Amino acid sequence: MGFRSGFVSIIGRPNAGKSTLLNALVGEKVAIVTSKPQTTRNRIQGMVNVSAKKGSSAGQIVFIDTPGIHRPDSKLNRKMMHEVHEALEGRDLLMVIVDAAERFGPGDQQVLDLVKKSRGPVFLLLNKIDKLPKEKLLPLMEQYARLYNFQEIIPVSATLGDGFEVLIEKVIRALPEGPRYFPQDQMTDQPARFIAAEIVREKVLLKTGKELPYATAVIMDRYEELERLVRIAVTIYCERNGQKAILIGKGGSKLKEMGTEARKDLERLLGKKVFLELFVKVKADWRQSTTFIEDLDWRKKLENL
Numbered sequence: 545m546g547f548r549s550g551f552v553s554i555i556g557r558p559n560a561g562k563s564t565l566l567n568a569l570v571g572e573k574v575a576i577v578t579s580k581p582q583t584t585r586n587r588i589q590g591m592v593n594v595s596a597k598k599g600s601s602a603g604q605i606v607f608i609d610t611p612g613i614h615r616p617d618s619k620l621n622r623k624m625m626h627e628v629h630e631a632l633e634g635r636d637l638l639m640v641i642v643d644a645a646e647r648f649g650p651g652d653q654q655v656l657d658l659v660k661k662s663r664g665p666v667f668l669l670l671n672k673i674d675k676l677p678k679e680k681l682l683p684l685m686e687q688y689a690r691l692y693n694f695q696e697i698i699p700v701s702a703t704l705g706d707g708f709e710v711l712i713e714k715v716i717r718a719l720p721e722g723p724r725y726f727p728q729d730q731m732t733d734q735p736a737r738f739i740a741a742e743i744v745r746e747k748v749l750l751k752t753g754k755e756l757p758y759a760t761a762v763i764m765d766r767y768e769e770l771e772r773l774v775r776i777a778v779t780i781y782c783e784r785n786g787q788k789a790i791l792i793g794k795g796g797s798k799l800k801e802m803g804t805e806a807r808k809d810l811e812r813l814l815g816k817k818v819f820l821e822l823f824v825k826v827k828a829d830w831r832q833s834t835t836f837i838e839d840l841d842w843r844k845k846l847e848n849l
């Protein structure tokens with residue numbers, strides 16, 4: 545059997561576990577994860593290289609993580625949904641992921657409606673089965689089988705890695721023969737400086753309350769790789785002065801906390817010492833600004849160089 549390869553888009557509701565799954569499959573943190581919905585804002589590719597086994601071919605799977613499917617109410621949200629639609633085009637396989645521990649609701653229906661409009665094979669992943677009583681799994685699989693003609697329904701736990709072997713095997717089998725699209729040691733298509741900005745955003749999301757995550761964006765001002773050190777300066781944007789005060793905290797304590805955690809992650813990721821500077825700025829209504837939102841998109845930025 546020849547080498548197989550292809551692009552596999554992962555779509556689903558916010559918080560279903562798309563990014564957790566991507567990271568676990570790739571074996572490296574290429575996408576940020578938090579318990580807050582709408583964490584992911586751009587589509588992210590993660591590569592998985594598979595070696596040949598008895599009865600199955602070797603291959604390379606390019607998984608594409610996407611923002612959670614939701615009804616957009618701002619330019620930022622529209623841009624996020626645009627990223628989902630981009631991932632629905634030109635891929636070899638679609639993988640829908642649902643939180644098996646949650647009831648099927650209007651959000652899931654919205655996902656299903658999108659799936660029905662798409663062409664090609666579709667897998668359904670029932671994620672978070674670690675949270676589901678065992679006897680509920682089979683009825684749930686039957687319930688989903690009635691909703692759509694999924695090519696496969698695979699129960700997984702993205703956090704425990706349950707079901708991964710079956711998943712990889714079935715994905716490889718569903719892909720066409722093709723080339724290795726990326727070098728074997730490349731894990732993601734994102735530039736390091738974009739991942740660095742994302743890591744800072746993750747800390748902001750983790751360290752702040754309910755409303756702030758949606759109102760914050762992180763822009764890389766400086767990324768300078770020296771021999772032993774990487775110098776990074778980023779600005780965290782928010783929409784109001786009150787939010788700025790929360791982000792900075794008493795005597796700068798919150799900002800310092802976020803900076804320390806981000807720096808530790810970055811040093812691990814980059815394998816070098818990191819000198820990280822954080823700034824906070826207010827930019828009213830940035831979520832409605834087309835130019836600002838384009839500035840957040842590294843693909844657009846690379847095109848404009």
Ligand SMILES: Nc1nc2c(ncn2[C@@H]2O[C@H](COP(=O)(O)OP(=O)(O)OP(=O)(O)O)[C@@H](O)[C@H]2O)c(=O)[nH]1
Nearest residue numbers: 558559560561562563564582583584612672702703
């Ligand atoms: N118990 C359990 N929790 C999980 C599993 N997979 C993901 N989670 C948790 O679910 C939450 C959301 O995970 P994400 O990977 O950020 O979800 P997402 O679908 O990428 O979310 P958005 O980017 O906001 O659309 C996090 O708190 C994860 O730790 C799983 O298999 N089991």
Ligand SMILES: [Mg+2]
Nearest residue numbers: 562563583584
């Ligand atoms: Mg995500």
